[in-house]
Amino acid sequence: MWWDDIETWWPRLRQEALEPLLAGRAARFRVRDWEHDPLGRGLGDYVVTVPAETVLIEGVTSSRQDVADRVDLAFWVEASHETRLRRGLDRDGEHMRGRWQDWMALEDEFFTSDDVRSRADYVVHGESAVSHDPAQDVVVLTGR
Numbered sequence: 001m002w003w004d005d006i007e008t009w010w011p012r013l014r015q016e017a018l019e020p021l022l023a024g025r026a027a028r029f030r031v032r033d034w035e036h037d038p039l040g041r042g043l044g045d046y047v048v049t050v051p052a053e054t055v056l057i058e059g060v061t062s063s064r065q066d067v068a069d070r071v072d073l074a075f076w077v078e079a080s081h082e083t084r085l086r087r088g089l090d091r092d093g094e095h096m097r098g099r100w101q102d103w104m105a106l107e108d109e110f111f112t113s114d115d116v117r118s119r120a121d122y123v124v125h126g127e128s129a130v131s132h133d134p135a136q137d138v139v140v141l142t143g144r
Contacts (some may be wrong), residue, residue: 006106014062024051076117
């Protein structure tokens with residue numbers, strides 16, 4: 001995954017990480033080198049992940065239709081456009097505003113076409129007004 005592509009990385013993730021782990025084998029895959037390549041196209045070192053009873057997959061498109069039959073539990077984090085943009089800029093800086101806006105348009109298009117939210121087991125409010133410790137607590141809007 002990189003700033004202008006939300007799709008083409010998926011086959012590599014599926015083949016190198018998901019399929020081996022779901023088959024009970026170790027996964028060996030290369031991670032993005034965000035530190036040395038801020039656009040995210042470069043790959044860093046290989047990582048080996050051993051199989052486990054529970055495998056967590058986190059990130060944009062991780063509960064996509066392509067793998068929905070293999071996902072036991074999916075969470076959707078609901079946050080406004082403004083909150084998403086602010087969090088991205090807080091992390092990456094104002095100079096990345098254009099990239100974040102383009103990225104969010106890709107996300108919105110993907111989430112609509114793949115209907116990701118409808119498959120979520122839990123919808124978590126990403127900007128809850130409920131008093132909680134955001135580092136430790138989950139505030140759930142609805143469950144399926």
